Amino acid sequence: MSDRQPSGFTYQQAGVDSKSGSRAKERIGNLVRRTYTDGVLGDFGHFGGMFRVPGDSSQVLVSSADSVGTKVLLAVHAGRHEGIGIDLVNHSVNDILCCGAKPLFFLDYFATSSLDEAVLTELVEGMSQACRTAGCALIGGETAQLPGIYKESTYDLAGFIVGSVTADQIIDGSRINAGQSIVGFKSNGLHTNGYSLARAVFGLDGDDQAGIRVRLEEFIPELDETLGDALLKPHTSYLSVISTYLESGSVAGLAHVTGGGIVGNLERIIPDSLTASIDIHAWQPGPLFHLIQSTGSIAASEMFDVFNMGIGFIAVMDRPLAEQLVEVESSAAIIGEIRESDPAEGRVELTGIDG
Amino acid sequence: MSDRQPSGFTYQQAGVDSKSGSRAKERIGNLVRRTYTDGVLGDFGHFGGMFRVPGDSSQVLVSSADSVGTKVLLAVHAGRHEGIGIDLVNHSVNDILCCGAKPLFFLDYFATSSLDEAVLTELVEGMSQACRTAGCALIGGETAQLPGIYKESTYDLAGFIVGSVTADQIIDGSRINAGQSIVGFKSNGLHTNGYSLARAVFGLDGDDQAGIRVRLEEFIPELDETLGDALLKPHTSYLSVISTYLESGSVAGLAHVTGGGIVGNLERIIPDSLTASIDIHAWQPGPLFHLIQSTGSIAASEMFDVFNMGIGFIAVMDRPLAEQLVEVESSAAIIGEIRESDPAEGRVELTGIDG
Numbered sequence: 259m260s261d262r263q264p265s266g267f268t269y270q271q272a273g274v275d276s277k278s279g280s281r282a283k284e285r286i287g288n289l290v291r292r293t294y295t296d297g298v299l300g301d302f303g304h305f306g307g308m309f310r311v312p313g314d315s316s317q318v319l320v321s322s323a324d325s326v327g328t329k330v331l332l333a334v335h336a337g338r339h340e341g342i343g344i345d346l347v348n349h350s351v352n353d354i355l356c357c358g359a360k361p362l363f364f365l366d367y368f369a370t371s372s373l374d375e376a377v378l379t380e381l382v383e384g385m386s387q388a389c390r391t392a393g394c395a396l397i398g399g400e401t402a403q404l405p406g407i408y409k410e411s412t413y414d415l416a417g418f419i420v421g422s423v424t425a426d427q428i429i430d431g432s433r434i435n436a437g438q439s440i441v442g443f444k445s446n447g448l449h450t451n452g453y454s455l456a457r458a459v460f461g462l463d464g465d466d467q468a469g470i471r472v473r474l475e476e477f478i479p480e481l482d483e484t485l486g487d488a489l490l491k492p493h494t495s496y497l498s499v500i501s502t503y504l505e506s507g508s509v510a511g512l513a514h515v516t517g518g519g520i521v522g523n524l525e526r527i528i529p530d531s532l533t534a535s536i537d538i539h540a541w542q543p544g545p546l547f548h549l550i551q552s553t554g555s556i557a558a559s560e561m562f563d564v565f566n567m568g569i570g571f572i573a574v575m576d577r578p579l580a581e582q583l584v585e586v587e588s589s590a591a592i593i594g595e596i597r598e599s600d601p602a603e604g605r606v607e608l609t610g611i612d613g
Numbered sequence: 614m615s616d617r618q619p620s621g622f623t624y625q626q627a628g629v630d631s632k633s634g635s636r637a638k639e640r641i642g643n644l645v646r647r648t649y650t651d652g653v654l655g656d657f658g659h660f661g662g663m664f665r666v667p668g669d670s671s672q673v674l675v676s677s678a679d680s681v682g683t684k685v686l687l688a689v690h691a692g693r694h695e696g697i698g699i700d701l702v703n704h705s706v707n708d709i710l711c712c713g714a715k716p717l718f719f720l721d722y723f724a725t726s727s728l729d730e731a732v733l734t735e736l737v738e739g740m741s742q743a744c745r746t747a748g749c750a751l752i753g754g755e756t757a758q759l760p761g762i763y764k765e766s767t768y769d770l771a772g773f774i775v776g777s778v779t780a781d782q783i784i785d786g787s788r789i790n791a792g793q794s795i796v797g798f799k800s801n802g803l804h805t806n807g808y809s810l811a812r813a814v815f816g817l818d819g820d821d822q823a824g825i826r827v828r829l830e831e832f833i834p835e836l837d838e839t840l841g842d843a844l845l846k847p848h849t850s851y852l853s854v855i856s857t858y859l860e861s862g863s864v865a866g867l868a869h870v871t872g873g874g875i876v877g878n879l880e881r882i883i884p885d886s887l888t889a890s891i892d893i894h895a896w897q898p899g900p901l902f903h904l905i906q907s908t909g910s911i912a913a914s915e916m917f918d919v920f921n922m923g924i925g926f927i928a929v930m931d932r933p934l935a936e937q938l939v940e941v942e943s944s945a946a947i948i949g950e951i952r953e954s955d956p957a958e959g960r961v962e963l964t965g966i967d968g
Contacts, residue, residue, distance in 0.1 A: 285730065286754070289737045293744040293751040297717060307752030309718050312777045314669040323720040323755045323773060331761045362652060363664050365678040367722065367771040375640065382644045389648040396648040397662030399641070400678045400771070406686045406809075406818065407767045414762050416722040416755070418678060418773035422667050454761075463761065 300430060304526065305356035305514055306421070308428070318425050320359035324349050325416040328453040329490070332462065334411055335470045336486045339377050342415060343384020344492035345450050350419035351392045351497050352514040352571060356527070358429035358504055359421035360497070361394035369402040370413035381415060384492070392497055394419070431527030431574075433510040434596055439580035440524075440534055442593035443499065445570030447491040447546055451517045452565040459554035460485065480545045488546050496571040499587060503579065511574035515566040521606045522563070524572055528606060533599035534574070538610045540593040543568035558611050569593065655785060659881065660711035660869055661776075663783070673780050675714035679704050680771040683808040684845075687817065689766055690825045691841045694732050697770060698739020699847035700805050705774035706747045706852050707869040707926060711882070713784035713859055714776035715852070716749035724757040725768035736770060739847070747852055749774070786882030786929075788865040789951055794935035795879075795889055797948035798854065800925030802846040802901055806872045807920040814909035815840065835900045843901050851926040854942060858934065866929035870921040876961045877918070879927055883961060888954035889929070893965045895948040898923035913966050924948065 299308035299318060306320035326345050333342045351361050366385060368378060378401065389396045408414065423429075448456060457463040462470050474486030481488045496514075503509055511527040520536060528534050547568060551561050561567060574596060575583070584590045599605070654663035654673060661675035681700050688697045706716050721740060723733060733756065744751045763769070778784075803811060812818040817825050829841030836843045851869075858864055866882040875891060883889050902923060906916050916922060929951060930938070939945050954960070 285734055286737045286756075289734070289741040290751045290754075293719075293741050293749065295717075295748060295750045298750045298752055307718065307720065309750065309752060309775075311666050311669065311672065312717065313672050314666065317666065317668050319674075319718075319775070321718065321720055321753060321773075321775065323722045323753055325722060325724060325755060325757050327757060328759055328761050362650075362667065363662065363674075363676065364648075365662065365676060365773060367678050367680060367773075369680060369769055369771070379640055379644070382641045386644040386648050393650060394648065395650045395653045395664065396645045397653055397664060398676060398678055399645075400680060401641075402680050402682060402769075404683055404769065406683050406812075407764060407769055409762060409764055412762045414724055414757075414759065414769065416724070416771055418676075418720055418722075420664075420674070420676065420775060457761075 304430070306354040306359060308357060311422070316425055317422050318428060319420055319422055320354040320357045321418065321420045322350055322353040323416065323418050324353065325414060326450050328457065329450050330413060330415060332453065332457065332474065332486070332489055335462070335467060336474050336490060338490060339380035340384040341490050341492040343381040343386075344388040346415055346417040347385050347388035347392065347394070348493040348495040349450050349516070350417050351388075351394065351495050354419055354421040355497055355500055356429070356512040356514050357423060358427050358512070359423040360501065361392045361419055361421040363395045363397045363420055364389055365397060365418045366399040367402075367416040368399065368413060369404055369408060371403070371405045371408040371410050373401065373403050377413065388495065392495060427504070429509060429512050431511040431529060434527065434529055434532060434574050435510065436532060436596050436598045437577065438510055438574050438596045439577045439592050440536065440594040440596065441573045441575065441580050441583060441590050442541060442569035443496055443571040443573070444541070444589045445515070445566045445568055446494050447488060449493040449516070449566055449570055455554070455564050456489065456550055459550050459556070478549070480549055494570050499589065500571070500573065503573070503575070503583060506579060508579045509573055509575050513572040515570050515572060519562050519565060520567065520569055520572070521608065525605045527574070531599055532596055532605070533603055534594060534596055534606045536594035536606065536608050538562070538608050541568055541591045562608060562611065659785070661709040661714060663712060666777070671780055673778050673783060674775055675709040675712045675778060676773065676775045677705055677708040678771065678773050679708065680769060681805050683812065684805050685768060685770060687808065687812065687829065687841070687844055690817070690822060691829050691845060693845060694735035695739040696845050696847040698736040698741075699743040701770055701772040702740050702743035702747065702749070703848040703850040704805050704871070705772050706749065706850050709774055709776040710852055710855055711784070711867040711869050712778060713782050713867070714778040715856065716747045716774055716776040718750045718752045718775055719744055720752060720773045721754040722757075722771040722773070723754065723768060724759055724763060726758070726760045726763040726765050728756065728758050732768065743850065747850060782859070784864060784867050786866040786884060789882065789884055789887060789929050790865065791887060791951050791953045792932065793865055793929050793951045794932045794947050795891065795949040795951065796928045796930065796935050796938060796945050797896060797924035798851055798926040798928070799896070799944045800870070800921045800923055801849050802843060804848040804871070804921055804925055810909070810919050811844065811905055814905050814911070833904070835904055849925050854944065855926070855928065858928070858930070858938060861934060863934045864928055864930050868927040870925050870927060874917050874920060875922065875924055875927070876963060880960045882929070883951075886954055887951055887960070888958055889949060889951055889961045891949035891961065891963050893917070893963050896923055896946045917963060917966065
């Protein structure tokens with residue numbers, strides 16, 4: 259993408275080299291596949307790992323591992339942690355939802371330089387709240403104090419979710435066809451991706467703790483809230499809204515917009531020979547994305563690579579259902595359509611990006 | 614325990630306050646229980662979280678989250694990472710084995726300051742190898758680069774395992790009775806616990822990378838190997854040896870000896886009104902534990918609190934089976950017995966500790 263970025267920050271400069279991450283993922287894939295047993299369904303790289311329930315071939319377990327990333331550093335600066343617990347659970351719930359699965363249980367891994375019980379309790383309060391909303395049992399977890407590994411006053415929070423779906427209701431994109439509509443569901447902010455870049459843009463990534471706290475508490479007229487409130491909004495869960503439409507059997511594909519943005523995540527479910535064409539003028543990303551782009555002089559293509567740009571979840575479905583859905587759901591909009599692809603064309607195309 | 618330690622290191626001094634960790638665990642427990650749904654079996658604090666398979670009441674899923682802890686810092690110094698991947702999987706396999714469960718699938722979470730693909734590949738090689746041995750599919754994982762959270766050149770590796778057991782074969786300690794024997798299975802070293810203390814004792818916890826590497830490569834006559842080889846031995850899996858005896862139906866309780874040592878872990882499965890009496894002269898802990906104790910001038914009680922002391926896994930069973938087992942399994946020894954407890958007596962007693 260670098261040829262499309264005349265100036266400004268790139269994700270690499272902000273400290274996260276996502277290309278290096280992709281290469282490693284490929285190498286891991288080969289080692290991982292060697293472990294596959296008869297229970298495994300699907301392949302490496304989906305939103306959730308699928309495994310047949312032992313003794314019951316009609317049920318499939320769907321699992322996912324995630325963390326919140328550098329958003330926790332903003333939580334540390336702001337002294338507000340409950341939202342991070344919600345972030346982690348909702349991120350995980352959305353991931354397995356992409357396979358059509360509903361959550362069964364969740365486990366967390368919390369590691370820190372030095373245990374602060376108040377912080378941990380806030381995190382568990384957030385996880386407990388989000389788990390109850392999702393009907394998901396928080397059945398385990400591990401707490402580790404590792405002062406040699408974690409920087410002072412920091413922590414990491416990872417989560418593992420297991421859900422289930424009946425085998426004939428798995429959604430994996432294979433039923434996506436030309437002519438179907440792409441429905442986008444609004445995000446309420448950055449969710450849990452792009453924080454390395456956002457922190458760099460707003461000068462929230464240095465060692466000046468007091469200065470960062472002041473900046474986070476600053477009221478920003480364009481946002482109609484403080485920068486901290488805007489950046490720390492908990493990740494939206496799409497379980498409730500999507501569940502309503504899963505039973506129709508007309509949902510062909512689901513994608514959670516996380517690292518890699520709309521293109522990187524939608525690509526994961528679009529079959530060969532089809533292209534998902536997204537019209538980026540079909541929705542308004544919201545003021546936070548505009549503020550990040552203008553403050554950091556970031557190219558639109560880079561913005562779409564790193565951030566969800568206002569769309570947190572995507573569903574592909576027949577046009578009649580899509581039209582009916584967006585009438586009812588104010589958080590949803592038809593943002594594109596599926597068409598046959600020309601040779602050598604990508605699986606996802608953003609139209610209007612340079613407009 | 615501090616009144617029994619006239620001198621030497623304590624675990625607190627070495628950087629891990631396990632009492633603080635215990636308090637937080639209690640508070641978490643209350644928040645966690647609020648999320649419990651109908652599928653949850655058992656209570657918070659077991660080795661594995663248990664959940665009924667949806668649509669099949671005969672099968673129970675058992676899950677656990679873990680990390681390797683500060684042993685990774687030694688791996689970083691030594692430049693040897695494959696064993697850490699084995700550590701993580703085998704630790705997890707042993708945890709759910711305590712409920713009688715055999716592994717189905719595993720996910721990992723790897724986070725680091727800056728991704729080194731060679732390190733990650735070694736770790737996944739270790740996980741892949743241990744998963745194949747355990748018949749466990751490595752079906753997912755997450756890789757995160759978080760330079761603001763992780764110290765330079767360090768990483769953390771957490772894992773999440775799901776296994777299954779038929780409901781009538783769950784082992785939870787409830788069938789433990791007076792007169793039964795306690796069988797200990799030998800560990801091959803520290804496994805994954807007590808590394809903060811061990812590193813402090815051997816002077817492996819400073820910033821002198823070159824000096825630490827030299828120490829790790831030093832041949833130690835008492836150990837008949839280098840310090841690095843002794844300290845980096847991968848965690849033993851007890852799946853194979855224990856599986857042989859699970860089918861007899863005579864195994865009443867299983868405990869994985871991790872943080873908290875023999876007492877802290879055996880306590881988790883011993884019912885009220887019973888005491889597990891362990892004779893610490895029934896086995897030889899092995900030269901590494903002697904070397905740590907003498908080098909650090911550590912009290913025996915502290916050693917037993919922090920380290921596995923040569924026993925990595927414990928099974929409680931009827932005496933005839935125990936006697937038959939130790940005839941066949943050279944890695945096992947009868948290390949104690951279950952008896953009715955006197956009022957106010959603890960669930961686990963170590964005899965001979967001051968002898």
